[in-house]
Amino acid sequence: MKTRMIHMSPPQTLISVFILFITLGTFLLKLPSATSNGITFIDALFTATSAMTVTGLVVIDTGTAFTLFGQVIILVLIQVGGLGIMTFAVLIYMVLGKKIGIKERLLIQQALNQTSLGGVIRLVRKLFIFSITIETFAVVFLSLRWVPEMGMAKGIYASIFHSISAFNNAGFSIWSDSLSAYAVDPLVNIVITLLFIIGGIGFTVVFDLWKSKEFYHLSLHTKIMLVGTLCINVVSLFMIFILEYNNPDTIADFSTLGKLQAAYFQAVTPRTAGFNSIDISQMEESSLFYMLMLMFIGGGSTSTAGGIKLSTALIIVLASITFFRQKEHVTLYRRSFHFHLIMRALALTVGSVGVVFLGTFVLNLSEDAPFLMILFETISAFGTVGLSMGLTGQLTLIGKLTLIFIMLVGKLGPLTFAFAFARYKPDPVKYPNEDVLTG
Amino acid sequence: MKTRMIHMSPPQTLISVFILFITLGTFLLKLPSATSNGITFIDALFTATSAMTVTGLVVIDTGTAFTLFGQVIILVLIQVGGLGIMTFAVLIYMVLGKKIGIKERLLIQQALNQTSLGGVIRLVRKLFIFSITIETFAVVFLSLRWVPEMGMAKGIYASIFHSISAFNNAGFSIWSDSLSAYAVDPLVNIVITLLFIIGGIGFTVVFDLWKSKEFYHLSLHTKIMLVGTLCINVVSLFMIFILEYNNPDTIADFSTLGKLQAAYFQAVTPRTAGFNSIDISQMEESSLFYMLMLMFIGGGSTSTAGGIKLSTALIIVLASITFFRQKEHVTLYRRSFHFHLIMRALALTVGSVGVVFLGTFVLNLSEDAPFLMILFETISAFGTVGLSMGLTGQLTLIGKLTLIFIMLVGKLGPLTFAFAFARYKPDPVKYPNEDVLTG
Numbered sequence: 001m002k003t004r005m006i007h008m009s010p011p012q013t014l015i016s017v018f019i020l021f022i023t024l025g026t027f028l029l030k031l032p033s034a035t036s037n038g039i040t041f042i043d044a045l046f047t048a049t050s051a052m053t054v055t056g057l058v059v060i061d062t063g064t065a066f067t068l069f070g071q072v073i074i075l076v077l078i079q080v081g082g083l084g085i086m087t088f089a090v091l092i093y094m095v096l097g098k099k100i101g102i103k104e105r106l107l108i109q110q111a112l113n114q115t116s117l118g119g120v121i122r123l124v125r126k127l128f129i130f131s132i133t134i135e136t137f138a139v140v141f142l143s144l145r146w147v148p149e150m151g152m153a154k155g156i157y158a159s160i161f162h163s164i165s166a167f168n169n170a171g172f173s174i175w176s177d178s179l180s181a182y183a184v185d186p187l188v189n190i191v192i193t194l195l196f197i198i199g200g201i202g203f204t205v206v207f208d209l210w211k212s213k214e215f216y217h218l219s220l221h222t223k224i225m226l227v228g229t230l231c232i233n234v235v236s237l238f239m240i241f242i243l244e245y246n247n248p249d250t251i252a253d254f255s256t257l258g259k260l261q262a263a264y265f266q267a268v269t270p271r272t273a274g275f276n277s278i279d280i281s282q283m284e285e286s287s288l289f290y291m292l293m294l295m296f297i298g299g300g301s302t303s304t305a306g307g308i309k310l311s312t313a314l315i316i317v318l319a320s321i322t323f324f325r326q327k328e329h330v331t332l333y334r335r336s337f338h339f340h341l342i343m344r345a346l347a348l349t350v351g352s353v354g355v356v357f358l359g360t361f362v363l364n365l366s367e368d369a370p371f372l373m374i375l376f377e378t379i380s381a382f383g384t385v386g387l388s389m390g391l392t393g394q395l396t397l398i399g400k401l402t403l404i405f406i407m408l409v410g411k412l413g414p415l416t417f418a419f420a421f422a423r424y425k426p427d428p429v430k431y432p433n434e435d436v437l438t439g
Numbered sequence: 440m441k442t443r444m445i446h447m448s449p450p451q452t453l454i455s456v457f458i459l460f461i462t463l464g465t466f467l468l469k470l471p472s473a474t475s476n477g478i479t480f481i482d483a484l485f486t487a488t489s490a491m492t493v494t495g496l497v498v499i500d501t502g503t504a505f506t507l508f509g510q511v512i513i514l515v516l517i518q519v520g521g522l523g524i525m526t527f528a529v530l531i532y533m534v535l536g537k538k539i540g541i542k543e544r545l546l547i548q549q550a551l552n553q554t555s556l557g558g559v560i561r562l563v564r565k566l567f568i569f570s571i572t573i574e575t576f577a578v579v580f581l582s583l584r585w586v587p588e589m590g591m592a593k594g595i596y597a598s599i600f601h602s603i604s605a606f607n608n609a610g611f612s613i614w615s616d617s618l619s620a621y622a623v624d625p626l627v628n629i630v631i632t633l634l635f636i637i638g639g640i641g642f643t644v645v646f647d648l649w650k651s652k653e654f655y656h657l658s659l660h661t662k663i664m665l666v667g668t669l670c671i672n673v674v675s676l677f678m679i680f681i682l683e684y685n686n687p688d689t690i691a692d693f694s695t696l697g698k699l700q701a702a703y704f705q706a707v708t709p710r711t712a713g714f715n716s717i718d719i720s721q722m723e724e725s726s727l728f729y730m731l732m733l734m735f736i737g738g739g740s741t742s743t744a745g746g747i748k749l750s751t752a753l754i755i756v757l758a759s760i761t762f763f764r765q766k767e768h769v770t771l772y773r774r775s776f777h778f779h780l781i782m783r784a785l786a787l788t789v790g791s792v793g794v795v796f797l798g799t800f801v802l803n804l805s806e807d808a809p810f811l812m813i814l815f816e817t818i819s820a821f822g823t824v825g826l827s828m829g830l831t832g833q834l835t836l837i838g839k840l841t842l843i844f845i846m847l848v849g850k851l852g853p854l855t856f857a858f859a860f861a862r863y864k865p866d867p868v869k870y871p872n873e874d875v876l877t878g
């Protein structure tokens with residue numbers, strides 16, 4: 001195994017390790033003690049993939065179909081997948097006292113999306129401590145609500161499960177209606193959304209904030225993520241609030257404060273968290289359509305979130321606006337973007353659209369469901385969001401296999417897959433330029 | 440008027456002239472002699488816009504609701520819009536014996552999407568002769584079928600109407616089921632598809648082919664368009680044939696040859712032509728989904744077609760593949776693409792996605808129809824295609840206004856609108872580069 005790993009490129013290793021953990025998870029979930037009434041192989045594979053890719057789409061109900069043992073397996077897969085397999089690899093290396101060479105560091109660098117090699121190990125340690133700390137705090141706060149309600153054991157367990165699931169943007173819940181019972185509960189709303197927003201903005205942003213004292217000193221990436229996250233969340237809150245205001249199946253019966261809470265929750269959850277506090281299938285089509293965009297965009301780089309990432313979307317839009325305004329250099333906050341970065345964002349977006357297109361096409365053939373329901377499911381899987389209009393439970397075998405593939409590509413990113421299979425060849429002779437008519 | 444036009448930039452003038460002609464068309468269609476039973480203002484506006492932008496979406500049936508006079512108005516708007524208002528402007532200038540200055544040439548250049556100023560007038564003259572010649576040939580061939588069938592006057596009129604409508608990729612038909620009666624008629628299939636393929640590939644390609652003797656000598660643009668058009672049409676034929684093979688409401692009852700003809704027609708028509716020989720609303724959802732992509736892509740630059748254009752789509756995909764393969768220079772046929780070209784293609788695509796997104800969002804609120812039907816209608820309007828799953832006839836006022844706007848933006852292109860409103864400011868001081876994490 002060691003010898004083979006050395007011959008693999010970092011992207012190939014990442015993919016292999018993910019597949020390895022998913023396989024392991026599948027077999028563990030197939031154990032009789034993991035489920036109440038047994039589980040088919042494909043459902044175990046789907047659940048393991050959904051957990052390991054922190055998606056949260058469920059073919060069978062997490063709370064009733066799985067035993068405590070089964071749920072703990074899911075939780076472990078979530079933590080492993082969310083924190084990143086590589087963090088664990090480093091920890092194992094450290095525990096075993098092995099020397100961490102350049103090759104391993106490169107691998108970790110790839111996994112954590114870091115642009116410089118230095119201090120990667122220190123970073124991983126910080127990351128691990130950071131995650132555990134946040135999750136522990138959240139468990140305490142959530143216990144304040146759930147221990148009085150369900151008793152000590154059940155309350156603490158519910159707090160641990162939802163805390164890990166939320167911080168890792170996994171969206172798994174032990175309740176079949178997700179967090180609908182707490183749609184107007186301020187404590188649950190605040191703790192859960194804070195968890196997945198912090199987990200989903202990317203640890204580089206959090207660490208940068210921790211270090212820096214003024215906005216001016218923050219990195220360009222941090223500035224983009226902070227301002228972008230704030231803007232998109234405020235706009236989305238406004239949109240969902242307006243669109244659902246009179247919908248009797250979602251928020252119409254709540255008080256204004258309750259409406260605001262539920263709208264806020266549903267506005268921030270599509271960018272990967274995947275919990276829901278209102279019934280998704282009952283939302284207005286315009287809300288669902290708007291959420292398609294949010295799910296496709298997703299959270300931040302180096303986070304537990306999926307999607308093309310908010311920074312990618314912003315760069316694409318910024319580059320387009322720059323062209324529309326007939327300017328040459330794409331700039332923001334007194335910094336310019338390199339051509340290579342725009343190309344990367346473009347390639348990522350086009351690759352992602354391609355995966356979603358293919359997935360939707362296959363599901364359109366294999367599933368008997370309205371188009372929006374299918375598109376919603378595909379983008380939810382790609383963005384590792386986990387929201388569903390209700391298709392997951394009635395998927396065909398081909399549908400399940402397709403979504404398993406899409407969740408995996410969505411979590412690891414189209415670039416990882418492309419780089420895993422592409423053979424690097426240097427550019428051939430330089431060719432002369434020629435113009436082509438567009439538009 | 441003259442004075443004001445001189446102060447307008449070419450994009451502003453283009454938009455103004457289009458709006459002027461649409462207004463004129465609207466009032467002509469409101470004349471009692473244009474319709475059998477009258478027409479509302481909004482329906483006249485919609486029809487005039489649909490004709491002038493060569494879209495072909497119809498709120499009322501062209502063949503029965505309009506008199507011969509009304510149909511001729513529509514036909515004139517199609518020819519004016521399709522050939523490009525600018526061609527006509529040049530002709531008027533020439534007829535009046537006026538000198539054509541740099542300003543006018545620039546305007547024509549903008550309208551015809553030419554990259555060099557020289558010989559624009561000659562080009563316009565050639566373009567006009569070219570169009571009339573092709574259309575005349577087509578009338579002769581179509582008359583061979585329709586004169587025996589309908590008599591001399593009706594047969595020739597039908598031939599003229601469909602010939603102009605097809606060459607300009609307008610998709611208007613005097614029959615309410617479009618060309619469904621001729622789904623397995625080889626003559627009609629061949630003539631009509633040749634018309635809109637030639638009209639839709641762009642005259643630069645046709646003229647380049649006319650001049651050049653070998654593939655090697657063709658411009659990069661021509662090569663891309665020829666190979667691209669061939670590939671996408673063959674793949675689409677294959678797709679529609681397979682997907683619809685067993686659909687009893689479309690092609691299942693035809694012979695294999697008939698199936699191939701109908702599949703071919705439906706494979707080539709979504710990239711802007713907009714005629715249909717089978718019932719769109721009865722097609723498989725997977726076919727319709729696939730056609731969404733074709734409609735969004737559209738035909739060639741400097742053609743009567745709409746959409747982001749095939750070359751734009753190919754550049755976007757090629758640039759992404761280049762990045763995926765970790766190469767630096769985007770190359771094809773021993774030529775490299777300039778960064779500016781890729782930025783242009785990116786901006787065009789993002790702007791187009793934005794328009795389609797907004798349009799779909801508004802229609803989702805204003806119309807009571809399935810999501811796919813709405814998305815199909817919006818992309819059809821944006822690509823000036825004119826295919827519909829049946830929504831056009833039942834649109835609300837807001838729906839009609841939205842689609843009118845989208846057809847106009849689709850025909851003139853998001854870049855024309857952006858450039859019309861953007862004020863050019865030179866780039867400020869050059870800022871240092873900074874990296875941002877993506878994906």
Ligand SMILES: [K+]
Binds near residue numbers: 055274385
């Ligand atoms: K999720």
Ligand SMILES: [K+]
Binds near residue numbers: 495608711825
């Ligand atoms: K059309």
